[in-house]
Amino acid sequence: MADRYAVFGHPVSHSRSPAIHQHFAEQTGQSLVYEAIDPGAEGFTAGITNFFDKGGLGANVTVPFKEAAFALADECTERAARAGAVNTLKVLDDGRLLGENTDGAGLLRDLTHNLGVELGGASVLILGAGGASRGILGPLVDAGIGTLHVANRTVAKAEALAKRFPEMTAVTVSGLDRLPTRAFDLIINATPSSLQGQALTLPSGLLARDTLAYDLAYAEGGTPFTRWAEQRGVPGRDGWGMLVEQAAESFFLWRGVRPETAVLLKR
Ligand code: NDP
Numbered sequence: 001m002a003d004r005y006a007v008f009g010h011p012v013s014h015s016r017s018p019a020i021h022q023h024f025a026e027q028t029g030q031s032l033v034y035e036a037i038d039p040g041a042e043g044f045t046a047g048i049t050n051f052f053d054k055g056g057l058g059a060n061v062t063v064p065f066k067e068a069a070f071a072l073a074d075e076c077t078e079r080a081a082r083a084g085a086v087n088t089l090k091v092l093d094d095g096r097l098l099g100e101n102t103d104g105a106g107l108l109r110d111l112t113h114n115l116g117v118e119l120g121g122a123s124v125l126i127l128g129a130g131g132a133s134r135g136i137l138g139p140l141v142d143a144g145i146g147t148l149h150v151a152n153r154t155v156a157k158a159e160a161l162a163k164r165f166p167e168m169t170a171v172t173v174s175g176l177d178r179l180p181t182r183a184f185d186l187i188i189n190a191t192p193s194s195l196q197g198q199a200l201t202l203p204s205g206l207l208a209r210d211t212l213a214y215d216l217a218y219a220e221g222g223t224p225f226t227r228w229a230e231q232r233g234v235p236g237r238d239g240w241g242m243l244v245e246q247a248a249e250s251f252f253l254w255r256g257v258r259p260e261t262a263v264l265l266k267r
Helices: 017-028 044-053 066-072 078-083 103-114 131-142 155-163 224-230 240-255 262-266
Strands: 003-008 032-037 058-061 088-091 097-100 123-127 147-151 171-174 186-189 212-215
Touching: 003 017, 003 044, 017 032, 017 240, 017 262, 044 058, 044 066, 058 066, 058 240, 066 097, 066 131, 078 097, 078 103, 078 131, 088 240, 103 131, 103 240, 123 131, 131 147, 131 155, 147 155, 155 171, 212 224, 240 262
Parallel strands: 003 032, 003 058, 123 147, 123 186, 147 171, 186 212
Antiparallel strands: 058 088, 088 097
């Protein structure tokens, strides 16, 4: 029987992860099946435990289960521990569960390798303070960004997130309704507003000509956030590249082979 992997989410039917991992498997000559499993809002721990009991070797975990996956893992990598969130689980040789977070590495690879963004000294605005923000902040800080502003609908959550990264000293926080009046090098939309079909109400003063507006959400033809930037003459990118790159990181953790991402990035 082929090795089994899956993505757990609620909802999960929209997930492109099965197609991405099937592509990686064919490309690298690995025999595996990868399915999408929705265990229901309350069914994550039971569902994923059952999956591993029946021989599953690894899983991706998406909204809203990343914190539950962190709690479930027997041991975590440093970056998962720093994020307090797990998007990849792997069964170790001794049967224990390893938790990893590949979201930040995926974003960084897309920004620096695929898009050629220079992060050293960059001024960065992150919109949202949920699980995705927690996963991407550590790697951004490590990449040497210069200043960071975290803006979230609930300000207390932005404050709590900023406190997780005391090594980043040039950091400010605010509500989404009290954004700074200056322009940033990089603006990351880490809210699910685009998935909800909404455009955030943002002042144009956040944008300079060479700002990159990056939405973690992805959609053919762009998202409300990337369109907001593009309509103002500023480049916008959606999170497809991040999705593909974080999947490649997970695949490497599971299979020990690093797949090529270039074909998928072209979509
Ligand atoms: P969470 O549900 O954990 O976080 C949601 C955050 O967004 C909270 O800070 C919340 O604010 C805020 N928020 C929610 N809805 C709105 C809204 N309508 N307007 C303004 N703020 C809002 O989600 P995640 O952090 O896990 O995911 C965020 C996005 O990132 C999703 O679109 C997800 O698909 C995407 N993502 C993409 C990945 C990729 O590989 N491309 C990987 C991971 C995530 P509050 O605290 O006030 O509730």
